[in-house]
Amino acid sequence: MAVVDGAEEAGRIGLAVLQAGGPAIDGVTDAIVALEDDPRMNAGTGSRLRIDGRAQMDASIMTDDLEAGAVAAIEYVKNPILVARKVMETPHILLVGPDAVRFARRMGFRRYDPVTAEAIQRWKESLEKIRKGDLPPYARKWMAFKDLVGTVGAVARDSEGRFCAGSSTGGTAFMMPGRVGDSPILGAGIYCGPAGAVSVTGTGEEILRRVLSKFVYDRMAGGRRTQAACDEGLRLYKRTVPIGIIAVGRDGAAEACNRSMAWWTNAPAKSARRNRIA
Ligand code: ASP
Numbered sequence: 001m002a003v004v005d006g007a008e009e010a011g012r013i014g015l016a017v018l019q020a021g022g023p024a025i026d027g028v029t030d031a032i033v034a035l036e037d038d039p040r041m042n043a044g045t046g047s048r049l050r051i052d053g054r055a056q057m058d059a060s061i062m063t064d065d066l067e068a069g070a071v072a073a074i075e076y077v078k079n080p081i082l083v084a085r086k087v088m089e090t091p092h093i094l095l096v097g098p099d100a101v102r103f104a105r106r107m108g109f110r111r112y113d114p115v116t117a118e119a120i121q122r123w124k125e126s127l128e129k130i131r132k133g134d135l136p137p138y139a140r141k142w143m144a145f146k147d148l149v150g151t152v153g154a155v156a157r158d159s160e161g162r163f164c165a166g167s168s169t170g171g172t173a174f175m176m177p178g179r180v181g182d183s184p185i186l187g188a189g190i191y192c193g194p195a196g197a198v199s200v201t202g203t204g205e206e207i208l209r210r211v212l213s214k215f216v217y218d219r220m221a222g223g224r225r226t227q228a229a230c231d232e233g234l235r236l237y238k239r240t241v242p243i244g245i246i247a248v249g250r251d252g253a254a255e256a257c258n259r260s261m262a263w264w265t266n267a268p269a270k271s272a273r274r275n276r277i278a
């Protein structure tokens with residue numbers, strides 16, 4: 001898959017931070033910035049477009065002391081994850097839409113257009129499909145997409161054993177303006193606590209319905225191995241619903257997915273399947 005090298009490069013950027021003794025939150029942030037800046041990923045530069053042609057992005061970050069920051073439907077910023085991290089410094093957790101953009105500007109994030117020629121091409125193809133009524137049943141309900149095309153996420157455990165989870169996305173195909181998926185919602189797209197960190201990708205509405213990240217986290221907190229917890233989370237879904245999960249716990253890192261998902265880790269859990277980059 002084309003994005004494999006991007007996942008590995010971002011993983012190595014995050015790992016370098018941890019190996020230098022940096023905190024998990026910096027490792028996750030730097031890895032996600034690298035992924036947002038990779039135009040092949042559906043996050044930051046290269047984000048998918050809404051049906052009205054705009055890029056509205058979601059991002060979140062959470063640490064094991066339950067501190068968190070998130071933005072939803074934010075426009076014209078380069079790195080939504082950096083704005084989410086700034087939200088962490090306010091009394092709030094989630095800022096949305098134009099007010100999130102205004103907050104970003106106040107915090108010094110310059111206007112940046114993340115729309116790429118490739119994203120415009122995909123958007124035109126989507127519009128054509130809508131015009132022709134050439135949509136799979138799920139898209140008629142405006143709620144799904146064909147495959148996991150690049151929401152980005154990262155989880156980390158630092159040398160002091162602290163955890164952090166993060167996520168960033170341009171959303172999915174056939175999205176109405178203003179739609180917010182799972183990625184900026186704690187417990188859905190990400191969760192982090194003393195037992196570990198979880199970040200997921202897939203059909204946002206389905207992830208929201210089952211509060212997937214918290215489901216996986218709760219199993220880890222209950223003593224399940226990280227791999228077993230991810231597998232249990234995946235089993236909540238029929239195979240027709242695209243889902244990908246990454247997590248790190250005290251026994252290492254694990255993943256579970258029912259589509260190809262580029263991922264990279266230096267720390268497979270003992271029970272993990274082959275440490276694979278799909
Ligand atoms: N979960 C994201 C969303 O629904 C999409 C994805 O993971 O690809 O916004």
